[in-house]
Amino acid sequence: MTRSIIRLLAILAALSVVPVAAVAQGRPPSGPIKVGSLRLSYEDVPYVRTLPGRAVAYERTDIRPRxxxxxxxxxxxxxxxxxxxxxxxxxEDATYRAALASAKAAVSGAEAELATALATAERYRALQGSAATAANLQTAEAAVAKARSTLAAAWANMESAQIDLDHTTxxxxxxxxxxxxxxxxxxxxxxxxxxALATVTRLDPIYVDVADSSSGMLRVRDRVAAGKLQLGDQIGLQLLLETGLPYNRDGELVVLGSEVSSSTGTVEMRIRFDNPDRLILPGQFLRVETTLGTTRAILVPQRATTRSADGTLSVWLVRDGKVHRVAIDASGSHNNAWVVTDGVQEGDVLVVDGLSNLREGAEVATVPVTIDSLGVVRDIAPAANGASN
Incomplete structure (x- = not known):
């Protein structure tokens, strides 16, 4: 009995050792976390403001009967x-054709009356010399004037009848x-x-109405005054379709609002785009990227940022071998990167790869990398000995 108990205890002791060993063997090696990083610097980038807009027909008319x-x-x-x-x-035009025929007959009658009145007046002019003849001439000339006015009215009625008939189409x-x-x-x-019986809408060209906040326009003025923004010769206008893809035709600013809306606090602008393929239809909600000039800014790759539930953007920066989460402010985007206005400085080391395992204050080992035009992270090849010497 005692021997069996001793054997059981030995087996249990052996089993208790196995998981510990297994866990010890599977534990990842301790040490700094390897991350890809790059050093931030200022660049000349386009200063772009993205504004919401809505497509509006170039011309639109309701068709109604006259x-x-x-x-x-x-x-x-x-x-x-x-x-x-x-x-x-x-x-249906039968009534209007009859009215026109009647008006034409009235013109013919008025022309005949005028001819008779003219002949009578001419006869009395040939008989001038007595008081009776003078009175008769006056009466005849008055009849001529009346006949002329009657004919003019008949002509006007005939033209009106013709217009009404034309309006049946x-x-x-x-x-x-x-x-x-x-x-x-x-x-x-x-x-x-x-x-309306129908509508006719002209789609080419087409307008896009956009709105910019008055505060945003003031910030642009402040940046220009401070020398932080160099305005271009003209405003670049790039339309973004509902799919997010750029529209391949340039826009032209045709109306710049001169007052701020009291209800929305925005200034309205109207931009015209050629639309031969009718890709843009009235009522579509679109976005317009307005390029005002160039500015000195730090670009932070979008892949290196995270956005919290309240919309705050943040990045991981390496300081003294440890990572720290830092909130940033961005004024727009350029080539898959945020144009950052606050939160980072030139020379900061930014983590762009290996972000999933990071925690505040974790030790890291940085590997210099670059990001190509396709957004792929690539290690920077070490310089050859000869080149380094």
Whole structure:
């Protein structure tokens, strides 16, 4: 019995030693954490402000009838590209044709009355010499004047009737893309009604309206006054599509607001872009990168930063062989790097690789690296002996 107990205790003792040994063998070697780093320095970088914007049609018109009647024909397919004067709707015109015929008859009658009045007046002029003839001549000349005014009114009525008849064909006043019709054949419409029959929108070129805060514009002025920003000859305007990709056509600033909105505190600007492929449609929310000039700034690769829940950007800096988390402020981005205005200084050593295992105050061993244009981290090759000598 005693021998069995001793044997069991020996087995348990052996088992208790195995995990400790295993853990000891699997423990990572102690020492500094190896990280890739680079030394920060000032660079001349474009000073870019990214502003929110919204696309607005270059031209847009609502199509409404100028005369009343029933729609008898829709003359365009929805989405068609129209030129100025292209017909879109036709209103039943029998009544307007009859009105024009009546107006033409009135003109003919007025012309006949004028001819009669002129002949009568001419006859009395030939018989001048008596009081009776003078009175008759006055009456005849008054009849001529009345006949002339009657003819002028008849001509005006005929022209009005012709205009009404022309308006039974409703045409597009601008070039653009036609929207779907809001009425169908047989619908009764009235002259100058509130509801539009359709819309025509010109998409090329197109406007993008953007807004910049008044405080942001003041900061730009301060940087220029302090010599920190060198303005360019002209403002660079790069449109970013909803996908984040750049639009491959340059913009032109056509309107710069002259007042600050009392409700939003922003200044409105309007930029025009060519849009032959209709990639931009009215109502789209877009962004515009405005390049104002160049500034001296420190670039921090975006891969080396983390953003907290409240939006704060931070980086790991190496000081005296240990890492410390530091918050930074950025005014924009350039080539996959943040343009940093506060938090770091020239000469600081920034950790760009091996960030996952870091903790505040951890000891690190830095390996100088570079980041290529594709964002790939590469070790800096050591200089050859001959070169170093």
């Amino acid at each position: 005369v009343s009647g029933a729609i008898v024909e829709i003359l365009y397919p929805p989405g068609a590209t129209l030129k100025p004067g292209d017909p879109m709707f036709r209103i 409703i045409a597009s006043p601008i070039a653009g893309v036609a929207g779907k019709p809001a009425v169908s054949v047989g619908a009764l419409v009235t002259a100058n009604q509130t509801a």
